[in-house]
Amino acid sequence: MIVFMTMRGFADTLEPFLRDWGPSLASDVTIIDYEELSSMRVLPPAAYVFADLERLSAHGTRQAAQVQAAIRSQAPDALILNDPDRTLCRFELLAELHERGLNPFRAYRLSETTTPARFPVFLRYEHDHTGATSALAADQDELDRAIVRALVRGHSLRDLLIVEYVETSSDDGYYRKYGAFVIGDRIIPRHLFFDTEWVVKSPGLRDPGKVEEEMSYLHDNPHAGQLSEIARLAQVQYGRIDYSVLDGRPVVWEINTNPFVITGRDQQVPGNLPRQGFFVHQFSEALREISTTRAGKGEVVLPAFDRLHVSPSRFGSLKGVLRRRKRRLLPMISIAERVAMVFRRPILALWNRHIARRRES
Known part of the structure; x- marks a missing residue:
């Protein structure tokens, strides 16, 4: 059982x-x-x-x-x-991976700082699996706008992360997102997704060459040793590691401890069986x-x-x-965003004072 x-x-x-x-x-x-x-x-x-x-x-x-x-x-x-x-959950894991030189990017809690060490960056939630909640911010002004926009749209700032962007597209112009399950001491490859956009959340492109590349990944399990090391570091024995590959090494985005396993048979495309x-x-x-x-x-x-x-x-x-209530509120949200952008500096000043008080307490 x-x-x-x-x-x-x-x-x-x-x-x-x-x-x-x-x-x-x-x-x-x-x-x-x-x-x-x-x-x-x-x-x-x-x-x-x-x-x-x-x-x-x-x-x-x-x-x-x-x-x-x-x-x-x-x-x-x-x-x-x-x-x-x-x-280790997402923030702690990303901090540990960067500290050990296993990940080339850092993440910051928005409840602790609004000024990352480098750009571009994006916002995402610390505690769910919806991916990026903002576009890439190329500088501090764009990040400030993204933060205020997130606030107006109802996001909780204390639950958001600022994440440094890493360019992981291959020479062919495609971004690849790998997913591998951890079950006990086993690493089981699950999928390889392709996209021309940096946010890769679904299978997307399925031409014969991509299908063959994914099948090779599933059969060869090429990153098993490195992923086992990461799972041991994270103290995860059940979950799915989502990652890309840069210079031959996994770049880990997250480990989902309750990943979706597979859709029902009635939703399967015959060629995927x-x-x-x-x-x-x-x-x-x-x-x-x-x-x-x-x-x-x-x-x-x-x-x-x-x-x-x-x-x-x-x-x-x-x-x-x-x-x-998105459809009914959309015009109001749009107006609120425009007003908030005018006052973004005092809004962010208030938030930064809140951060400073937390540090002192």
């Missing part, structure tokens, strides 16, 4: 796989959302995966760590994947090994705690309201 713990509403990352591709594993996999834990008394004997760690609030992470401690004390033989106390089947076989084999050989022998009595909370600034915030 494997118990996956996820945020509420994010179990769909695994469900299509279990339904359409790995039905023989469905009885061996249980998905529990973190919010359920407060109403549960015991966890079944299993191996345990703490997913979605980057989406948890600090309070939620502490509660997850209490669950992990209960597992370790009561079922010491059970495998735990992603220790809430040790796994060999590629998908190759991945599914390896993924299923890795889960089966963990379920049959690394599960604990007894139930785990859970500690008593209040319902686990996520950060309200990340979920259910003004950003969500604006998204739901």
Whole structure:
């Protein structure tokens, strides 16, 4: 048995796989959302995966760590994947990779500074997987405008990162984004996406040459050793490493601890089935090994705690309201942006004073 713990509403990352591709594993996999834990008394004997760690609030992470401690004390033989106390989430991981010379770029919390060391940069959320929330900013003025625009559009500034841009396009003009799963001590290549734009979030170009290149990546697993090193550094045993390659080495953008595994069979293009089947076989084999050989022998009595909370600034915030009412609010947002740009300097001065007060406290 494997118990996956996820945020509420994010179990769909695994469900299509279990339904359409790995039905023989469905009885061996249980998905529990973190919010359920407060109403549960015991966890079944299993191996345990703490997913979605980057989406948890600090309070939620502490509660997850209490669950992990209960597992370790009561079922010491059970495998735990992603220790809430040790796994590095996005900002900490990017800082560590840069410090060790493994990544050529830095990230900055907008709650700590508005002035990066170099440009261009872009904004992105620290705690979700939506990618860049701004265009590239070539200088401080463009970054200031992007910050104010993000504020007007309902983004929480304290949850945003400033990320230095790295040019990773190949000689053929294409950007390549690689994705590889970490499952235990295995590295399993998942996909290779191509695009002519620097933000690469979907398969995009699928000409025969690109398909062949992706199949070679899936079969050869060329970066397995380097990715294993990165996973050990991040203390991640389940997730997907998203990265590009520069000068022969991976440049890591993030590790998603609750990655989408695969879409249902009814959404597959026939030409993709060999590629998908190759991945599914390896993924299923890795889960089966963990379920049959690394599960604990007894139930785990859970500690008593209040319902686990996520950060309200990340979920259910003004950003969500604006998204739901985007069409009606668009003219108002446009006007608000123009007004805010006129006053961007005093707005940013207020934010920088807030940063300074936090440093002093």
